Amino acid sequence: MDNKETYELTRFNVISSRIRLARNIEGLPFPNCKSASVNRGKFLAFMKGAENAAKGLFDYNFFFMKNLNATEKLAMVERHLISPALQNNSATGAVILEKTEGMSVMLNEEDHVREQCVQEGFNLPLAYKRVSRYDDRLMDELPVAYDDRLGFLTACPTNLGTGMRASTMLFLPALKLAGAIETALSKFVNDYGLTVRGVYGEGSSALGDMYQLSNTRTLGETEENIIEIMERATVEMCLHESRAREKLAHKSGAELYDKVCRSYGVLLNAYMLTSAELMTLISDVKLGVILNILPLKDTKPLDKLLVLCSAANLTLATKGCAPAQRDIVRAQLVKGILKETK
Amino acid sequence: MDNKETYELTRFNVISSRIRLARNIEGLPFPNCKSASVNRGKFLAFMKGAENAAKGLFDYNFFFMKNLNATEKLAMVERHLISPALQNNSATGAVILEKTEGMSVMLNEEDHVREQCVQEGFNLPLAYKRVSRYDDRLMDELPVAYDDRLGFLTACPTNLGTGMRASTMLFLPALKLAGAIETALSKFVNDYGLTVRGVYGEGSSALGDMYQLSNTRTLGETEENIIEIMERATVEMCLHESRAREKLAHKSGAELYDKVCRSYGVLLNAYMLTSAELMTLISDVKLGVILNILPLKDTKPLDKLLVLCSAANLTLATKGCAPAQRDIVRAQLVKGILKETK
Numbered sequence: 076m077d078n079k080e081t082y083e084l085t086r087f088n089v090i091s092s093r094i095r096l097a098r099n100i101e102g103l104p105f106p107n108c109k110s111a112s113v114n115r116g117k118f119l120a121f122m123k124g125a126e127n128a129a130k131g132l133f134d135y136n137f138f139f140m141k142n143l144n145a146t147e148k149l150a151m152v153e154r155h156l157i158s159p160a161l162q163n164n165s166a167t168g169a170v171i172l173e174k175t176e177g178m179s180v181m182l183n184e185e186d187h188v189r190e191q192c193v194q195e196g197f198n199l200p201l202a203y204k205r206v207s208r209y210d211d212r213l214m215d216e217l218p219v220a221y222d223d224r225l226g227f228l229t230a231c232p233t234n235l236g237t238g239m240r241a242s243t244m245l246f247l248p249a250l251k252l253a254g255a256i257e258t259a260l261s262k263f264v265n266d267y268g269l270t271v272r273g274v275y276g277e278g279s280s281a282l283g284d285m286y287q288l289s290n291t292r293t294l295g296e297t298e299e300n301i302i303e304i305m306e307r308a309t310v311e312m313c314l315h316e317s318r319a320r321e322k323l324a325h326k327s328g329a330e331l332y333d334k335v336c337r338s339y340g341v342l343l344n345a346y347m348l349t350s351a352e353l354m355t356l357i358s359d360v361k362l363g364v365i366l367n368i369l370p371l372k373d374t375k376p377l378d379k380l381l382v383l384c385s386a387a388n389l390t391l392a393t394k395g396c397a398p399a400q401r402d403i404v405r406a407q408l409v410k411g412i413l414k415e416t417k
Numbered sequence: 418m419d420n421k422e423t424y425e426l427t428r429f430n431v432i433s434s435r436i437r438l439a440r441n442i443e444g445l446p447f448p449n450c451k452s453a454s455v456n457r458g459k460f461l462a463f464m465k466g467a468e469n470a471a472k473g474l475f476d477y478n479f480f481f482m483k484n485l486n487a488t489e490k491l492a493m494v495e496r497h498l499i500s501p502a503l504q505n506n507s508a509t510g511a512v513i514l515e516k517t518e519g520m521s522v523m524l525n526e527e528d529h530v531r532e533q534c535v536q537e538g539f540n541l542p543l544a545y546k547r548v549s550r551y552d553d554r555l556m557d558e559l560p561v562a563y564d565d566r567l568g569f570l571t572a573c574p575t576n577l578g579t580g581m582r583a584s585t586m587l588f589l590p591a592l593k594l595a596g597a598i599e600t601a602l603s604k605f606v607n608d609y610g611l612t613v614r615g616v617y618g619e620g621s622s623a624l625g626d627m628y629q630l631s632n633t634r635t636l637g638e639t640e641e642n643i644i645e646i647m648e649r650a651t652v653e654m655c656l657h658e659s660r661a662r663e664k665l666a667h668k669s670g671a672e673l674y675d676k677v678c679r680s681y682g683v684l685l686n687a688y689m690l691t692s693a694e695l696m697t698l699i700s701d702v703k704l705g706v707i708l709n710i711l712p713l714k715d716t717k718p719l720d721k722l723l724v725l726c727s728a729a730n731l732t733l734a735t736k737g738c739a740p741a742q743r744d745i746v747r748a749q750l751v752k753g754i755l756k757e758t759k
Contacts, residue, residue: 329745333688344682346675403671 089197097238124216140168149387236294249320283354335363431539439580466558482510491729578636591662625696677705
């Protein structure tokens, strides 16, 4: 499969690619280790060093969790910039957030430092390149805990070694509709040693037919190796989806066409939309874009719409309007963006 | 209430006004009386006389039921031009049908002659005027059975006297939504001695929130009297509906607005539409027009759409396309007309 074929196969189904590295600082107890006494000087040096590594590399804001309100934190979780675990660490949690939101460095999550880079579409190597640049500078700034045999030391043994998690966010509506998603996904877990989660990380369900595929093995593999396996698995998953889509279009063309058109009509006309319904409708419409049914050419504005319209982000955008009004504002926002996109 | 007020109150809720007169010919057994022997000469004279009465009065086509196929007959029933009873009389049934479809004279239904005139909107007097002109000419042509005590003689005693049925077709979505339709209608049956049916006559259910209000008493009342009672009752029913609509808009404004907008979106975008779903959606959209929610100013094109898209009429219009295709054609037709109407 050449680059063009891969691009065509993955362009609408791989929403984003993410690399995350877990790092810890020598001589500092892990953030969750409540019993150990923390040397204040060392702790401050760690926080300063982590920030220094970002200086000059990318434009950022530095946020302490304790200085953000609940809505602001939840909005960051909805935008996949911080994890629910960091959101809950009001004592020491912090994030160095690139203004364009590609890079984010969480401090005092499960590990001292969790560096992540998210790239739109299918591009794990670029995400890795960007995160590595920060990682190199971090290691210049701070004594990162590393063991010759175990590799990078992490709070949880499942992250030992490379400390790396590579993941792709996949949109798999046809496999879901065909009822084949469970089989397809469990095959991956077994064959590649990968894991699959809902879009908001572990334990969350697959909203909007989106699934996050990521590696589980971090030990005894090189970073390049992990990326290669993830790329192969992602392409294969998109192939499965593409075949399921063909079957679906062949088997229930008219019904599918009708469903997609109706969902588009409801999105364009509804006066109120809940967040959950929006997920379902956008999923139908995205499938419609892929199948060339609708007067829209790209799914990206729809993915952005999902984030923009998620509960906390909408609350922020509308400066805290009443919950009863939120569904109305969401529907207006959707209409506006869809009309622009056409 | 002055004319302008009455017009405003009734314009969207009274879809049409209908007057029907039942007449029979002296010396001929009633059509349903199978045992009696029919004098062929008298029968032919009756058929000829009924047609003569129409000649020069309105442009018409003369159809024998036996010469129409099942779809053509059903299409006439759907357009309210003939009754299901006439549709089933393939032996002697016939209809004299005005080309513009306002006047229709059924021959050998339950009675020898059933003259009817349907007018768009709320206009019983005009319907009566038109049907009377035919009736006068029929009496010049033929010996119509009349008794000084009982009035016009009819096959069924419920039609004795004037032989007249006056009816208005009402659109009552708010009363239906408010769950108040049963109470409101049964009050009318009692107070005014009227009856209420679904749009396709006796025994049919109320599709699309449409109800046919008509008089039951034909004996001991003058024609003018019946029309006056029907007019009073129709206006009162529209007042009930108007109040129910205000309450509904006040109580569940946003939900109602949302429902109407969604139905409009589905109508504009669906790839397939069944006849039953179309009824429901059109009903929502008509309510939206009345409430000034939608970019449509009139409900008449929507009422025409209902007739145009009913099963048999659609089959005729599409020259007998496969039933599987019919829902697709219906949706396309709807889209086209709605876009024109905007």
